[in-house]
Amino acid sequence: MPTVTVTVDGVTYEEEVEPRLLLVHFLRDRLGKTGTPVGCDTGNCGACTVMLDGRSAKSCSVLAVQADGSDIVTVEGLASGGGLHPMQQAFHEEHALQCGYCTPGMIMAAIDLLKDDPDPSEEAVRAGLEGNLCRCTGYCTIVRAVRRGARSMSGEEVPAP
Amino acid sequence: MTEQLDAGLVARQITEHDGLGGPVGPDGGREVGRARRRREDARLITGRTRWTDNIQLPGMLHVAFLRSPLAHARITRVDVSAARSLPGVVAAFAGRDFDGEQGSLPCAWPVSEDVVIPDHPPMAVDRVRYVGEAVACVVATDRYRAADALEAVEVDYEPLEAVLDMTEALAEGAPAVHEAGNQAFTWKFSGGDVEAAFRDAPVLIDRTYVQQRLIPTAMEPRAVVAVPEGEGFTLYSATQIPHILRVMLALTTGIPEHLLRVVAPDVGGGFGSKLQVTAEEVLSLLLARRLGRPVKWTESRSEGNLTVHHGRDQIQRISLAAERDGRIRGVRVDLLADMGAYLMLVTPGVPLLGAFMYNGVYKMDAYDFTCTGVFTTKMPTDAYRGAGRPEATFAIERAVDELAAELGLDPIEVRRRNWITREEFPYTTVAGLTYDSGDYEAATERAVALFGYDKLRAEQADRRERRDPVQLGIGVSTYTEMCGLAPSRVLGSLSYGAGGWEHAAVRMLPTGKVEVVTGTSPHGQGHETAWSQIVADALGVPFEDVSVLHGDTAVSPRGLDTYGSRSLVVGGVAVLAACEKVKEKAKRLAAHLLEAADDDVEFSGGAFRVRGTEAGRTIQELALAAFAAHDLPDGFEPRLDAEATFDPENFSFPHGTHLCAVEVDTETGAVRIRSYVAVDDVGRVVNPLIVEGQVHGGIAQGIGQALYEEAVYDTGGNLLTTTMADYLIPSAADLPDFVTDRTETPATSNPLGVKGVGEAGTIASTPAVVNAVVDALRPYGVRDVPMPCTPERVWRALARSGGGGTAGPPGPGAAADGTGAAETAGGAQ
Numbered sequence: 001m002p003t004v005t006v007t008v009d010g011v012t013y014e015e016e017v018e019p020r021l022l023l024v025h026f027l028r029d030r031l032g033k034t035g036t037p038v039g040c041d042t043g044n045c046g047a048c049t050v051m052l053d054g055r056s057a058k059s060c061s062v063l064a065v066q067a068d069g070s071d072i073v074t075v076e077g078l079a080s081g082g083g084l085h086p087m088q089q090a091f092h093e094e095h096a097l098q099c100g101y102c103t104p105g106m107i108m109a110a111i112d113l114l115k116d117d118p119d120p121s122e123e124a125v126r127a128g129l130e131g132n133l134c135r136c137t138g139y140c141t142i143v144r145a146v147r148r149g150a151r152s153m154s155g156e157e158v159p160a161p
Numbered sequence: 162m163t164e165q166l167d168a169g170l171v172a173r174q175i176t177e178h179d180g181l182g183g184p185v186g187p188d189g190g191r192e193v194g195r196a197r198r199r200r201e202d203a204r205l206i207t208g209r210t211r212w213t214d215n216i217q218l219p220g221m222l223h224v225a226f227l228r229s230p231l232a233h234a235r236i237t238r239v240d241v242s243a244a245r246s247l248p249g250v251v252a253a254f255a256g257r258d259f260d261g262e263q264g265s266l267p268c269a270w271p272v273s274e275d276v277v278i279p280d281h282p283p284m285a286v287d288r289v290r291y292v293g294e295a296v297a298c299v300v301a302t303d304r305y306r307a308a309d310a311l312e313a314v315e316v317d318y319e320p321l322e323a324v325l326d327m328t329e330a331l332a333e334g335a336p337a338v339h340e341a342g343n344q345a346f347t348w349k350f351s352g353g354d355v356e357a358a359f360r361d362a363p364v365l366i367d368r369t370y371v372q373q374r375l376i377p378t379a380m381e382p383r384a385v386v387a388v389p390e391g392e393g394f395t396l397y398s399a400t401q402i403p404h405i406l407r408v409m410l411a412l413t414t415g416i417p418e419h420l421l422r423v424v425a426p427d428v429g430g431g432f433g434s435k436l437q438v439t440a441e442e443v444l445s446l447l448l449a450r451r452l453g454r455p456v457k458w459t460e461s462r463s464e465g466n467l468t469v470h471h472g473r474d475q476i477q478r479i480s481l482a483a484e485r486d487g488r489i490r491g492v493r494v495d496l497l498a499d500m501g502a503y504l505m506l507v508t509p510g511v512p513l514l515g516a517f518m519y520n521g522v523y524k525m526d527a528y529d530f531t532c533t534g535v536f537t538t539k540m541p542t543d544a545y546r547g548a549g550r551p552e553a554t555f556a557i558e559r560a561v562d563e564l565a566a567e568l569g570l571d572p573i574e575v576r577r578r579n580w581i582t583r584e585e586f587p588y589t590t591v592a593g594l595t596y597d598s599g600d601y602e603a604a605t606e607r608a609v610a611l612f613g614y615d616k617l618r619a620e621q622a623d624r625r626e627r628r629d630p631v632q633l634g635i636g637v638s639t640y641t642e643m644c645g646l647a648p649s650r651v652l653g654s655l656s657y658g659a660g661g662w663e664h665a666a667v668r669m670l671p672t673g674k675v676e677v678v679t680g681t682s683p684h685g686q687g688h689e690t691a692w693s694q695i696v697a698d699a700l701g702v703p704f705e706d707v708s709v710l711h712g713d714t715a716v717s718p719r720g721l722d723t724y725g726s727r728s729l730v731v732g733g734v735a736v737l738a739a740c741e742k743v744k745e746k747a748k749r750l751a752a753h754l755l756e757a758a759d760d761d762v763e764f765s766g767g768a769f770r771v772r773g774t775e776a777g778r779t780i781q782e783l784a785l786a787a788f789a790a791h792d793l794p795d796g797f798e799p800r801l802d803a804e805a806t807f808d809p810e811n812f813s814f815p816h817g818t819h820l821c822a823v824e825v826d827t828e829t830g831a832v833r834i835r836s837y838v839a840v841d842d843v844g845r846v847v848n849p850l851i852v853e854g855q856v857h858g859g860i861a862q863g864i865g866q867a868l869y870e871e872a873v874y875d876t877g878g879n880l881l882t883t884t885m886a887d888y889l890i891p892s893a894a895d896l897p898d899f900v901t902d903r904t905e906t907p908a909t910s911n912p913l914g915v916k917g918v919g920e921a922g923t924i925a926s927t928p929a930v931v932n933a934v935v936d937a938l939r940p941y942g943v944r945d946v947p948m949p950c951t952p953e954r955v956w957r958a959l960a961r962s963g964g965g966g967t968a969g970p971p972g973p974g975a976a977a978d979g980t981g982a983a984e985t986a987g988g989a990q
Contacts (some may be wrong), residue, residue: 018305025304034215035208037429039380040462044885046891047380075208090208092198095850098858099685100205101380125303125892133885135380135430136685137854138861138922139893 005085009077010032017064021061023057024048026064027074029117035076036104039133046132049105049112050074056112058105058131087111090149091142093161098136100139110146111153119150192694192704193913194914196850199690201683202321211426213384213399214459221455222251224448225307226441227297227314229289230466232325232538232878233338234318236287236296241548244299244313248304251451253299253314256286262447264413266503267438269405269658276346276534278697279339281503283440289318290338290502290538290834292879293467295440300448300456323878327476327497327535338502338536345500345534346509350516352591353527358491362482366563372552374474374499374872376466376882377545378686378890381429383469384459384509385442387449389838393420394449398442401435402423402722403682405659407714409438409506414446425712428684432862433544435684436470436724437506463883471872474499474514479519479556487568487575491527491591494556500534501541508543509534513655514643514725517548517592521557522601522641522816523579526643528591538878544724546862547920550642551927558638558928559935559945565832565941572637572932573605580639587909594643596814597909599842601639604904608818608840608898611900617822617836625940630828633835634937638929644917645910646725664719665735667696667743669801671788673781675700675707677739680720681732682712684696686919687851688728692736694847695913699740700780701767719806726813726917729847734911735807742803747783747955750801753794754778754786762948810912811910813917819860821929825937830956832868832934838900839925844908844916852918856901859922865891866923869949938962 001110008031015030027033027050036059037075039047043061050059084092087107097103097135102150106129113120113128120128125146126139144161152158204210241253254265259282266281284295297314301307322336329335330343337343359365386397394416400406403423411418425675428435441458449456460468476497482490498512512532520528562581581588583600590596614635621633646652649660666678677692681901693707710716720732744764751769752759761772770777783801785793790799822835839856846852869889873881882888907914927948933952935943942962946955 006243020305026283028215029303031218032217033208034212037210037212037381038214038459039382040885042462042884043884045380045462075206079207084206091206092202095199095854097202097205098854099380099428099430099689100201100210101212103205104208122898126896130892130894133380133890135378135432135862136858136892138857138859138899139891139896140857140898141854143893144897 002065004064006067006070006072008072009074019063019065021064022060023062023064023067028057033076034073036074037101038143039101044133045102047102047105049132049157051108051112054117055153056109075107078107086152087149090145090152094145094148095140096137096145098139102132106134106142110149113146114150114153118154120147122147186446187896192697193847195694195848197690197694197704197848198850199200199687200357200693201687201689212381213386213397213426216386216397216457218386218388218455221457222300222302222452223304223307224298224300224445224456224458225304225311226295227311227316228464229285229292229294229296229495231289231318231320232292232323233294234289235321236285236289236316237319238315238317238668239297240315241297243315244310247313248311249302250310251300251302253297253310255297256282256284259446259447260286263443266440266443266505267409267413268504268506268508270507271656272509272513273346273348276509277339277341277344278504279341283443291540293540295444298444300452304459311920319866321581324536325874325876325878326498329440330535330537331533338538343536345504345536348513348532350530351528352593355489355491355493355527355529357484358527359480359493362490363485364483364564364567366481366560366567367485368479368560368563368945370477370479370556370559372473372477372555374542375472375870376872376888377429377432377469377472378888379432379433379434382460382465383435383439384442385443386447386455386457388455389449389453391955393422394446395422395424396442396446397426399428399435401428401431401682401684401724403712403714404680404720404722407439410443410446413438413443416446417643425682431684432546433472433548433724436544443541451485462885466883466888467880468540470505470543471501471540472542473552473866474542475552477552477556481560481564483564487564487570487578489523489525489579491525492519492557493529494531496530496532498532498534499539500536501539502536503541505541505543508541511542511544511548512552512659513549515553517594517643518550518553519557519590521554522581522639524581525591532776535924539874546629546859546923548725551863551921553640554640554642554924555928558640559932562637562932562935563944573609576637576639581966595811596641597811598906599641599814599816600904600906601816604816604840604842605639605818607902608820608838609902611840611902612820612838613835627896630826632825632827632937634825634933634935634969636823636929636931636933636936638819638925638932640819640925641816642921642924643812643814644726644920645730645809646727647731647809648811649808659721659729660808661721661731662806662807663721663732663735664804665737665739666804667739667802669743669780669784671785673706673784675702677707677709677736678717679709679711679732679736680717680722681728682720682722682878683725683728686723686728687848691729691847691851692733695733695736696740698848699737699742702780703989710861726919729915730813730908730911730917731807732810733847733915734913735805737913738805738807739803742805743801746803747780747801749794750787750797751782754792813908813910815841815843815916815918815921817921818926819925819929821933823930823933823937825934825955827941827959830952830954830959832950832955834864834897834930836900837897839922840902840904841918841921842906843905843918843921845905845914848902855918856922857899859920860899860926861896862889863923863926864896864930867927869895869947869952871949892917
C-alpha cells in the first residue's frame with residue numbers, strides 16, 4: 001500500500017493507505033478529524049470542504065494519495081490560541097448555522113472565496129458559495145456572515161449586528 | 162401545584178409586565194425576547210461535533226445493505242456465501258435469516274377502520290416493492306470492504322409489474338402491490354351543508370393540483386451505531402425521535418424497553434425525514450445482538466435519496482363555490498395520497514394533518530374532504546416539513562387566487578373579504594378547529610407596505626402594456642396552520658398511536674447552576690439556547706448558568722421528541738412549568754429559613770424576600786441549603802428540582818402573509834425571484850434570531866418545492882434523482898435575500914403565548930411563489946404551471962396557451978379577467 005505524508009492542522013502524519021481511500025475518509029476514519037463531515041457522494045454539497053495547500057477542495061472528491069505532501073487545514077485547525085477565526089465568529093454572530101452540518105465546509109469555502117475577492121458583494125457571495133449547500137438557513141444569514149467575516153478579516157472593526 | 166401549569170394564570174402574569182417595554186419574559190426577565198447568539202454554535206463552528214458517523218468503538222463492524230434494483234419482484238434466491246468468504250467480511254445475511262426476529266416496521270397511525278397496514282419486514286424476504294428495499298446485508302471490518310462484498314451477493318428476481326400511477330393503481334385489474342389491493346384507506350370529513358353551498362353557486366372554481374414527490378434532504382445522511390452493552394443495547398442514531406424510537410424498537414424487536422437506550426447525538430437536520438423507525442435501525446440492532454459487537458451503518462447520499470422516506474406526492478382536486486362578490490360559500494377536496502409501498506410511522510396520517518386546513522384563514526359555510534391513500538411501488542412517503550399543511554395551504558391559496566382572477570379582483574381583496582377578522586377570535590372554523598388568536602389584517606398590512614405592493618403592481622401593468630418578454634408576477638399567500646402537536650386527546654380521537662404531551666425536569670445544583678432536561682430532541686433548532694433563556698427569566702439566574710440536556714433516553718427518560726413545530730409550544734412550556742414548581746419549592750424553603758409565612762414571601766430577580774423587608778435568600782443560596790439539608794421544613798426532600806409535563810388543550814395556529822415577486826422570461830421560461838416579503842405571527846418570541854432563521858429556512862424549502870425539487874421515477878419505477886446533481890435543492894445563488902418581519906398576537910393556549918414556527922415558512926412560501934409565476938403569465942392565458950415550475954414547464958405552459966416569447970401577451974384587454982371565465986365555465990363540479 002502506498003504511504004502518504006500529509007500535514008493536517010499543523011500535525012504531520014505518515015500513513016499507509018489503500019489507493020482508493022478518499023481524503024475525507026482518511027481524515028475522519030484514520031486521523032479522527034471528524035470535524036469535516038460527508039454530505040453527499042457526488043461533490044455537490046461541499047460539506048467536506050477543506051483547505052488543500054491554501055485553496056478549498058472537496059475532500060470527498062480527492063483521494064488520500066493525491067494529497068501526499070500537502071498541507072491541509074480543516075475547520076478544527078482554523079483558529080489559533082483557543083479563539084475563533086473571524087469567519088467562525090461571523091457565522092456565530094449572524095446565526096449563519098442551524099444544524100451546523102454544512103458549516104465546516106461553508107466556512108472553508110467562504111475563506112477561500114475571500115482570497116479572490118476580499119470584499120465581496122451579496123451577489124458575489126451567493127455565486128461563490130453555489131457549490132456549498134445548506135438546507136436549514138435559506139442562506140441569508142450565511143451571506144451576511146461571509147460579508148461580516150470579510151470585513152473583520154481585513155482588520156475592520158465590525159459592530160455586533 | 163397541580164401537575165399541569167395553570168396556563169391562564171401565567172399568561173396573565175406575563176401580560177401584567179407589558180407596560181415595561183422591551184422584551185419581557187416570565188417574572189419580568191429580560192432573556193425571553195432577546196436575540197441571544199446560540200450556545201450550540203461553539204462546537205458546530207469549530208468541528209467539535211458529535212455526529213453519529215463520528216463514533217468509532219473498539220471492535221466496531223460496518224454493515225452495508227444490498228438493495229433491490231427492481232420496483233416490484235419476487236425474490237427467488239439470495240446467496241450470500243461468496244460474500245461471506247471475502248477478506249474482512251464477518252457475516253452476511255438475507256431477509257430469511259431474520260425470520261421470526263425482524264418483525265414489521267411500525268405504523269403508529271391507523272387512520273381509519275378500513276386501513277390496510279401490510280407486513281413490512283425491515284429486510285425483504287420473498288418480495289420487493291420499491292427500488293432500494295434492502296434484500297441482503299454484509300458486515301465487515303470497514304465500510305469499504307462491506308461495500309465491496311455486496312458485489313458478491315447473488316439475488317434472483319422474478320419481475321412483477323411496477324405500480325406507479327395512483328389513478329391506474331386504483332383501476333380494476335391493476336397489478337396489486339399488496340394482497341389486499343392498492344387502496345390503503347379512505348377517510349372522509351365534512352362540516353356544514355356542502356350540497357347547499359355548491360348548489361347554484363354563482364362562481365365555481367374547480368382545479369386539480371399535483372403535489373410532486375419530494376426528498377427531504379437533511380444535510381446529514383442517516384447513520385446508526387448499535388452497541389451491545391451489559392444486558393442490553395445502546396443505539397446511537399441520527400434521529401429526531403429517540404424516545405419514540407426506543408418504544409418502537411422494543412415493540413418491534415422484543416428487546417425489553419428497559420434494556421434499550423437510544424441516543425440522538427448531534428443531528429444534522431431532519432425536516433421530518435428522521436421522524437421514522439427505519440429498517441436500518443432495526444437491522445443494525447439485530448446484527449449487534451447477533452454478532453455481539455458494535456455495528457455501524459452510514460448511508461451514502463444516493464442510498465438516502467432512494468430510502469429516506471419521501472414527502473408530499475398527492476393529487477388534489479379542489480372545488481370552491483363562491484358568490485359574485487368573492488365571498489366563499491364552501492370548499493370540497495378530493496385527495497389521492499401516494500403512500501408508496503408500505504405504511505411507515507405516520508404515513509397515512511400526513512394527509513389528515515392537512516384535512517383540517519383546506520379552509521385556510523377563511524370563513525365559509527361548508528367543507529367536505531375525502532382522501533384515498535394509495536399503494537404504489539415507490540419509496541413510502543411520510544412526514545416532510547409541514548406534513549399535510551403545505552399541501553392544504555397550497556391548494557386553497559392557489560384556488561383563492563383563481564377566484565380573484567375569475568372575478569377580476571385583487572387577490573388580497575378577495576382574501577380580505579373572506580378571512581376571519583381580528584375581532585372574531587377565538588374562531589371555530591368550518592373544519593371544527595378553534596383558532597385561538599390572530600390578526601390577519603395587521604400581518605397583511607405590514608407585508609404590503611414592506612413589499613411595495615402598489616408600486617410592483619404598477620410595474621406589472623407597465624410590463625404587460627409594453628409586452629415585455631420578461632413579465633412580472635406577484636404572488637400572495639395568507640396562511641395559517643395547525644401545529645404544536647399536542648393535544649393528546651385530539652390525537653387520540655384521530656387514531657394516532659401516542660399522545661402529544663412534553664416533559665421537562667429542572668434541577669438546581671448545589672453550586673446554584675441549573676440543569677434542564679427536556680424531552681424534545683433538537684437537530685438544529687437551538688433548544689439549548691432558547692430553553693436557557695426561558696429558565697434564566699423564570700428562575701432569575703444568569704443565562705450562562707443553565708445547561709440543557711436532551712437526546713438520550715438514559716438522561717432524558719421521558720419525552721415525545723421534535724416534529725410538527727411542537728418543541729417550544731409544548732416542550733418549552735413544560736420547561737417553564739418545571740421552573741414554576743422549583744420556585745414553589747424554593748419559596749417554601751425560603752419562608753422556613755426566613756421564619757416567615759409562605760404567603761409573605763415574594764420572588765423577584767432571582768431572590769425570595771419577606772414582603773416589605775430586605776431579608777431574603779437568593780435561589781442559589783436556597784439550592785445550597787436544600788443540598789446541605791441541615792435546616793429544612795418538615796417533609797422537605799433535600800433537593801431543589803422538579804419535573805413537569807405540559808399537554809395543551811389546543812393546537813398552535815401561527816399565521817402570516819407572504820408576498821413574492823418573480824420575473825418570468827417568457828422566451829426561456831426562466832423564473833427569477835425578485836423579492837420576497839414574509840410577515841409572520843408566531844405569537845410571543847423567545848429568540849428573534851432563531852425565529853428569523855426558522856422562517857428563512859422554511860421559505861427556502863418551500864421555494865425548493867415551487868421551483869426546483871422533484872423526486873422522479875421512470876416508467877420502470879427506478880428513481881432518477883438519486884444524487885444531489887439530479888435532485889436540486891436551492892443553492893445560495895438561486896435565492897434572494899428575504900425580507901422578514903413579525904406581528905405579535907400571543908397564543909392563548911399556553912402560558913408563554915408562543916406559537917410554532919418550524920414549518921410556517923415552508924407552508925406559506927410554495928403557494929406564494931407559484932401564485933406569482935401564474936400571475937406573471939395570466940395575460941397569456943396560463944392558469945397553472947405544475948410544480949416544480951422549471952423553465953421547461955413554464956415554457957410548455959406558455960406554448961400550450963399559444964403565448965410566450967416575442968408574441969407577447971394577447972393585449973391588455975384580454976388580461977386576468979378574461980382568462981378565468983372561460984376555464985370556470987369548462988370546469989366540472
